[in-house]
Amino acid sequence: MISNAPRIMISAAGSNNGKTTVTSAILKAFTMKGKKLAAFKAGPDYIDPMFHSRVIKVTSRNLDKFMMGENNCKYIFSKNSNGAEISIIEGVMGYYDGIGTDTSCSSYELAAILNCPVVLVINPNGMAASVCAIIEGFKSFREKSNIKGVILNGVSNAMYEYYRKIIESNTDVRVYGYMPRLSDCMLESRHLGLVTAEEIGNLESIIEKLGEQALRTIDLDGLYLLAASTDPIKYEEPRINYIGKTRIAVAYDKAFCFYYEDNLDILAEMGAEVIKFSPLKDKELPGDIGGLYIGGGYPELYVEELSGNKSMLDDIKSKVAAGLPTFAECGGYMYLMENFIDKNGDKDGKVYSFAGAIEGNSCMTGSLKRFGYITLTSRNDNLMCKTGESINGHEFHYSDSSNTGDSFLAAKPESDRSWMTIIADDTKFVGYPHINFIGNLKFAENFMKKSIEYYSGSR
Numbered sequence: 001m002i003s004n005a006p007r008i009m010i011s012a013a014g015s016n017n018g019k020t021t022v023t024s025a026i027l028k029a030f031t032m033k034g035k036k037l038a039a040f041k042a043g044p045d046y047i048d049p050m051f052h053s054r055v056i057k058v059t060s061r062n063l064d065k066f067m068m069g070e071n072n073c074k075y076i077f078s079k080n081s082n083g084a085e086i087s088i089i090e091g092v093m094g095y096y097d098g099i100g101t102d103t104s105c106s107s108y109e110l111a112a113i114l115n116c117p118v119v120l121v122i123n124p125n126g127m128a129a130s131v132c133a134i135i136e137g138f139k140s141f142r143e144k145s146n147i148k149g150v151i152l153n154g155v156s157n158a159m160y161e162y163y164r165k166i167i168e169s170n171t172d173v174r175v176y177g178y179m180p181r182l183s184d185c186m187l188e189s190r191h192l193g194l195v196t197a198e199e200i201g202n203l204e205s206i207i208e209k210l211g212e213q214a215l216r217t218i219d220l221d222g223l224y225l226l227a228a229s230t231d232p233i234k235y236e237e238p239r240i241n242y243i244g245k246t247r248i249a250v251a252y253d254k255a256f257c258f259y260y261e262d263n264l265d266i267l268a269e270m271g272a273e274v275i276k277f278s279p280l281k282d283k284e285l286p287g288d289i290g291g292l293y294i295g296g297g298y299p300e301l302y303v304e305e306l307s308g309n310k311s312m313l314d315d316i317k318s319k320v321a322a323g324l325p326t327f328a329e330c331g332g333y334m335y336l337m338e339n340f341i342d343k344n345g346d347k348d349g350k351v352y353s354f355a356g357a358i359e360g361n362s363c364m365t366g367s368l369k370r371f372g373y374i375t376l377t378s379r380n381d382n383l384m385c386k387t388g389e390s391i392n393g394h395e396f397h398y399s400d401s402s403n404t405g406d407s408f409l410a411a412k413p414e415s416d417r418s419w420m421t422i423i424a425d426d427t428k429f430v431g432y433p434h435i436n437f438i439g440n441l442k443f444a445e446n447f448m449k450k451s452i453e454y455y456s457g458s459r
Helices: 019-032 047-056 070-081 107-113 130-140 157-170 203-217 220-227 261-269 299-308 310-321 331-336 441-457
Strands: 007-012 037-042 061-063 086-090 118-122 147-153 174-179 246-251 256-258 272-277 291-294 326-329 339-342 350-353 361-364 370-378 390-397 399-401 408-411 418-421 428-431
Touching: 007 019, 007 107, 007 220, 019 037, 019 047, 019 086, 019 147, 019 174, 019 203, 019 220, 037 047, 037 070, 047 086, 047 203, 061 070, 061 261, 070 086, 070 107, 086 220, 118 130, 130 147, 130 157, 147 157, 147 220, 157 174, 174 203, 174 220, 246 441, 256 331, 261 272, 261 441, 291 310, 291 331, 291 441, 299 310, 299 331, 299 339, 299 350, 326 331, 331 399, 331 428
Parallel strands: 007 086, 007 118, 037 061, 037 086, 118 147, 147 174, 246 272, 246 291, 291 326, 326 428, 339 361
Antiparallel strands: 339 350, 361 399, 370 390, 370 408, 408 418
16 A cells, blocks of 8 residues: 655654654644644654644554554554645654664654654754754764754744854755744653643643744744655555454543553454543443453552542452453553552652552652563463563553563563563453554454453353
8 A cells, every 4th residue: 555645754863852842833833724734753652642632633643663563654654644734753762763772763764664854853052063063964874864954942033044044054954944942831741751731731822832933933834845745655554353342441531641542443443442431530440341451651640549549449459350351551550459659758658559450569769660662472371362472562660569470571672681571361461561552463352352252241
């Protein structure tokens, strides 16, 4: 199959250069101009797509070669950009930053896969002609870099013309405008990146200001023409089989909001009715369900509310014990444990009761416990797969637990490091790792089959 969707990638020299702010400003400005958009995020991050979705009111998707595979990146992009006048892809980290010491699974590699022109966000403050050396270095570091332009971030109107002349007279890269420093439009961050869209009460006004600024100072017409200059993408559509009817309850609120939307889409395409519920507010699980899916998030921020909702905790514990097929990742896995211990500088810490559907306790720590891509290989037959089957995943968490599981071997792709992880049996698959079903559709199929079996038997 072939996609001709117009597209550009917004990337940067490194993290914390303003990619999300600039991307959000561009998205908002294009919506103000009445354009139909699609948005994507390179890599495994959950939070930036939430901002995209709030800005344009259209679900933003992740594109991750390691977790999805090259063809599936093309498929997910093409499927979700169909009908859009322009698609904006936000890069991850620095443009060339990938796995280990090379560019594997970097924004650069994704841009090559998607035949996508790239615009770098550059902060030139404190430089003059030296900014050209940075731009030229990025252009020439790899063959076919796809870098076609830059947007200057954090510069004043007076300095913009100065930098534009320097760059365009010393390089063949076009400057597509600038964003000044807007102190009242800063997006807060937390240990997992930006705080979630739901937590910023004045997000709409912030995004409105960013969009208005982009209308004035970013060359949107130029970006639109650049996006239209792309070559076609060729891809194969994966076979997503219809498995049967069931209802799967998905935890979805401020505490649990980290989901790859494609996971939910795949379950729906296979026959599931996805029923969202709130562990914070609802008193029990939705009725007449065949499966339970609790994603990641920030349960540590809502421990009092989650722990205080006893009827929900009791209902989850009893249904998981009765064999309800259950898939939980990271924060969802923490929620299923017996307790959360909030140390907060206290040696012993305050104990909050959680569901107790699995043994063990969790707590926050002062450092990153696991970070990066992993390949998960099963050590036993379980809800998702048979012994020896595998799927690529990702971990990123500051919490730790007393029972991380030993049903899977997690191996780092760029080193010899490995460890045991995930608690999995015939009806459960719970642990810190995040997975994307498109990377191995058998995992979704097996979850669906068990959910259909439970759903049919409970009616």
